[in-house]
Amino acid sequence: MKVLLLGIGNVLWADEGFGVRVIGHLQQHYRFPDNVTVLDGGTQGVYLVEHVQAADILVVFDAIDYGLPPATLKCLENADVPNFLGAKKMSLHQTGFQEVLAMAQMLGAYPQHLLLVGVQPVELDDYGGSLRPQIKAQIQPAIAMALVYLAGFGISAEPTRTVASLADPVLDLRRYEQERPSADEACRMGDGRVLQAVDFTVSAPPSAEGCTLRVDVDYRGKY
Amino acid sequence: MTVTKTPNGFNLNDAGRRVVVDPVTRIEGHMRCEVNIDEDNIIRNAISSGTMWRGLEVILKGRDPRDAWAFVQRICGVCTGTHALTSVRAVEDALKIQIPENANSIRNLMQLSLQVQDHLVHFYHLHALDWVNPVNALKADPAATSALQQSISPHNPKSSPGYFRDTQNRLLKFVESGQLGPFKNGYWTNPAYLLSPEADLMAVTHYLEALDFQKDIMKIRTIFGGKDPHPNWLVGGVPCAINIDGIGAVGAINMERLNLVSSIIDRTITFIDQVYIPDLLAIAQFYKGWLYGGGISGQSLLSYGDIPDNANDYSAANLLMPRGAIINGDLTKVHEVDLTDPEQIKEFIPHSWYRYPDESLGLHPWDGITEPNYKLGPNTKGDRTHIKELDEAAKYSWIKAPRWRGHAMEVGPLARYVIGYAQGDKEITEQINFVLKTLDVPVTALFSTLGRTAARGLEAQWAAGKMRYFMDKMMANIKAGDLATANVTKWDPQTWPSSVKGVGFTEAPRGALGHWLKIENTKIANYQCVVPTTWNGSPRDDQGNIGAFEAALMNTKVERPEEPVEILRTLHSFDPCLACSTHIISPDGSELTQVKVR
Numbered sequence: 001m002k003v004l005l006l007g008i009g010n011v012l013w014a015d016e017g018f019g020v021r022v023i024g025h026l027q028q029h030y031r032f033p034d035n036v037t038v039l040d041g042g043t044q045g046v047y048l049v050e051h052v053q054a055a056d057i058l059v060v061f062d063a064i065d066y067g068l069p070p071a072t073l074k075c076l077e078n079a080d081v082p083n084f085l086g087a088k089k090m091s092l093h094q095t096g097f098q099e100v101l102a103m104a105q106m107l108g109a110y111p112q113h114l115l116l117v118g119v120q121p122v123e124l125d126d127y128g129g130s131l132r133p134q135i136k137a138q139i140q141p142a143i144a145m146a147l148v149y150l151a152g153f154g155i156s157a158e159p160t161r162t163v164a165s166l167a168d169p170v171l172d173l174r175r176y177e178q179e180r181p182s183a184d185e186a187c188r189m190g191d192g193r194v195l196q197a198v199d200f201t202v203s204a205p206p207s208a209e210g211c212t213l214r215v216d217v218d219y220r221g222k223y
Numbered sequence: 224m225t226v227t228k229t230p231n232g233f234n235l236n237d238a239g240r241r242v243v244v245d246p247v248t249r250i251e252g253h254m255r256c257e258v259n260i261d262e263d264n265i266i267r268n269a270i271s272s273g274t275m276w277r278g279l280e281v282i283l284k285g286r287d288p289r290d291a292w293a294f295v296q297r298i299c300g301v302c303t304g305t306h307a308l309t310s311v312r313a314v315e316d317a318l319k320i321q322i323p324e325n326a327n328s329i330r331n332l333m334q335l336s337l338q339v340q341d342h343l344v345h346f347y348h349l350h351a352l353d354w355v356n357p358v359n360a361l362k363a364d365p366a367a368t369s370a371l372q373q374s375i376s377p378h379n380p381k382s383s384p385g386y387f388r389d390t391q392n393r394l395l396k397f398v399e400s401g402q403l404g405p406f407k408n409g410y411w412t413n414p415a416y417l418l419s420p421e422a423d424l425m426a427v428t429h430y431l432e433a434l435d436f437q438k439d440i441m442k443i444r445t446i447f448g449g450k451d452p453h454p455n456w457l458v459g460g461v462p463c464a465i466n467i468d469g470i471g472a473v474g475a476i477n478m479e480r481l482n483l484v485s486s487i488i489d490r491t492i493t494f495i496d497q498v499y500i501p502d503l504l505a506i507a508q509f510y511k512g513w514l515y516g517g518g519i520s521g522q523s524l525l526s527y528g529d530i531p532d533n534a535n536d537y538s539a540a541n542l543l544m545p546r547g548a549i550i551n552g553d554l555t556k557v558h559e560v561d562l563t564d565p566e567q568i569k570e571f572i573p574h575s576w577y578r579y580p581d582e583s584l585g586l587h588p589w590d591g592i593t594e595p596n597y598k599l600g601p602n603t604k605g606d607r608t609h610i611k612e613l614d615e616a617a618k619y620s621w622i623k624a625p626r627w628r629g630h631a632m633e634v635g636p637l638a639r640y641v642i643g644y645a646q647g648d649k650e651i652t653e654q655i656n657f658v659l660k661t662l663d664v665p666v667t668a669l670f671s672t673l674g675r676t677a678a679r680g681l682e683a684q685w686a687a688g689k690m691r692y693f694m695d696k697m698m699a700n701i702k703a704g705d706l707a708t709a710n711v712t713k714w715d716p717q718t719w720p721s722s723v724k725g726v727g728f729t730e731a732p733r734g735a736l737g738h739w740l741k742i743e744n745t746k747i748a749n750y751q752c753v754v755p756t757t758w759n760g761s762p763r764d765d766q767g768n769i770g771a772f773e774a775a776l777m778n779t780k781v782e783r784p785e786e787p788v789e790i791l792r793t794l795h796s797f798d799p800c801l802a803c804s805t806h807i808i809s810p811d812g813s814e815l816t817q818v819k820v821r
Contacts, residue, residue, distance in 0.1 A: 012282065012297050042297060044452045046344050050438035103348075103434055106397065128282030167450055170293035181284040 003036040004055035014129040015121035019061040030157040052104040058111035064118030071134035072120040081116045117142045130177045231768045236267040269776035270615045273622035280593045283750040288314045292456045305731040307456040313738040314458045317725025323707035326460035327534035328697035335686045336443040341732035342683035347433040353792035355426040358411040363424035376501035390428040410786035417509045460709030492687045503680040516672025516793035518775030522552040525632035526639045529730035545643040554645040562726045570623040574762040588739035591751035624761040633771040634734030634758045640678040654681045675796040716745035733798040
């Protein structure tokens with residue numbers, strides 16, 4: 001039985017990096033049996049199809065707009081995963097993961113068991129920023145949820161004594177945070193010079209659910 | 224109503240009704256397009272707007288230049304490796320680092336594999352649905368589809384009626400289950416779709432085949448880059464060691480892996496020759512009367528060039544992918560391009576949401592400034608949060624307007640191919656002549672949406688052939704005893720001068736990509752990326768020249784303005800990637816619920 005633990009999201013967009021950070025934590029602190037792959041999927045779309053196809057059990061970690069209080073952790077299983085993703089586009093990474101799932105399905109290989117461990121983000125628009133403390137505090141609980149789920153299939157992970165190195169050491173959470181340029185040096189999303197500027201007030205636009213392509217036709221003139 | 228003639232030769236008229244497409248789907252990132260359509264449904268004014276702010280440059284300030292590649296490859300999910308390669312080249316240029324021959328070959332193999340994979344995925348999974356109607360494929364006769372397949376690609380073994388019947392049944396199951404998967408929400412009754420049911424079925428079948436095949440190409444980057452899907456890169460070379468005997472360092476490239484790369488290259492060449500190119504020509508036969516979308520491709524084209532034959536020589540003569548600029552439609556003269564010349568490439572912002580001390584001037588990227596200034600013009604309809612109509616006379620995009628000697632330029636496969644053709648590149652000329660002859664169209668047919676799509680296919684074929692070339696070249700070098708893959712003599716920042724600047728460039732699948740950086744006291748002092756979609760998707764400039772997307776939409780007939788297939792078709796033909804040309808402006812993420820990429 002092949003298992004894929006997949007984190008998706010963009011580490012450069014604050015809490016949107018949750019899924020990838022969970023994977024980093026797993027890589028550094030746990031050892032899994034050989035049939036388990038722990039993968040940082042980043043914002044990849046079509047390129048992830050083969051990994052999804054190969055998995056019998058797929059656990060996805062991601063930041064999800066559930067419409068719940070910030071930092072709420074919530075799991076979804078099996079059919080609810082693509083259905084939910086299809087109903088409400090939530091992730092900042094542009095390639096919809098539900099499309100990856102649909103493609104895997106069209107190719108005739110789809111995980112038998114699917115778990116989505118999602119966290120409601122606190123802040124997404126801080127470009128170059130890191131996870132907010134409340135979200136960082138949910139990394140371990142998210143892992144715990146996944147481990148309980150995997151235990152149901154007889155799969156267990158072993159915590160390591162020493163911290164293993166990350167597949168992408170440059171993006172190590174601590175370095176990423178410590179070496180961030182100061183707010184003076186680098187104008188940030190969400191800082192006073194951008195979103196809170198007097199002439200830049202933004203409120204949420206109306207939901208365009210079920211509408212993939214909004215087309216306004218303005219019948220001016222003779223129409 | 225205003226009628227304007229732009230310096231680059233387009234008559235803009237905003238009298239007709241306005242059609243807004245937002246977001247443009249099946250692309251990376253967020254893009255909005257507005258057009259005015261006259262009483263005959265012909266586009267007479269076009270506006271392309273990037274609706275996200277880009278903050279990439281600022282987050283790199285003060286960081287270690289040797290790390291920059293890891294950040295830039297996280298900008299988006301599409302051209303990860305290309306950004307990484309551009310970044311390490313920029314740092315090497317600044318620090319005068321020479322890389323070994325094997326590193327050059329491996330980087331070319333990785334870059335070419337990305338070209339091939341990206342073109343393939345673009346054609347079948349992002350762009351095909353602008354030409355191919357999967358619902359119509361249900362009406363096809365599998366036996367006639369088989370006959371069609373055998374006539375256009377006699378050597379393709381997967382051509383039996385049963386094979387196509389299987390796909391049709393699979394498709395039917397999807398349709399009946401009410402979930403069309405990636406095919407949902409298309410305009411499947413629109414008369415803009417011209418293929419026969421059999422051609423539709425053949426193309427949908429290959430949609431699935433290509434999806435299955437593209438993952439093999441990825442393995443090339445995984446092998447050389449050490450991991451998947453974010454390969455490792457290294458300033459000074461490549462991070463993989465070569466160890467032919469397979470003894471010693473764990474993870475070194477051994478003969479078994481090199482053989483795997485070699486077999487993937489062979490299969491890639493076969494797939495492109497037997498599936499991609501025949502499909503492209505078959506589809507083009509149906510659409511060769513639809514030659515809209517040329518825009519500025521017949522006038523102004525730019526390529527930085529890429530794929531250095533020998534290591535460390537980035538001169539035009541050593542680049543296998545052509546480099547140069549064509550202006551004023553004069554194909555008899557290809558101008559030299561110099562990325563360090565402050566008079567050549569400049570970015571303008573009179574119509575972009577940025578602030579310069581003097582907005583009438585353009586800035587060379589080494590002196591680039593990324594300071595946001597979100598202001599809407601007085602004729603904007605709606606408000607700043609729900610824009611109904613942009614005011615194109617004012618600032619209207621998060622994309623800057625880069626210009627080459629003041630000209631708006633098109634970049635990408637078509638630009639590279641026309642420049643190669645104008646330079647008399649033998650392989651490129653042969654490929655182009657073959658297509659023109661097969662379709663029985665004149666050379667001017669290249670300057671169209673279809674031409675752009677065809678150039679991409681030809682380039683995929685070219686790139687697959689060049690992978691074979693570099694694989695053989697590297698094997699010969701290894702057999703001659705050269706195993707070096709990295710030069711780390713300048714790895715230690717103490718060996719660096721206190722203040723240097725550099726530029727790195729590549730040809731990303733969607734066009735010319737440049738990173739300009741300044742390093743001061745071993746840290747990044749300024750970093751500017753001019754990405755392909757900044758060129759193609761640029762707004763108007765200080766002179767009123769419209770950008771490549773805008774120009775390409777002009778004078779196109781739209782069958783049904785409520786279903787703007789033609790607009791999407793032309794925009795998709797550029798393979799736009801807005802994620803790295805802009806970044807999202809939403810303060811709370813909820814805006815994203817209206818964005819749905821299919």
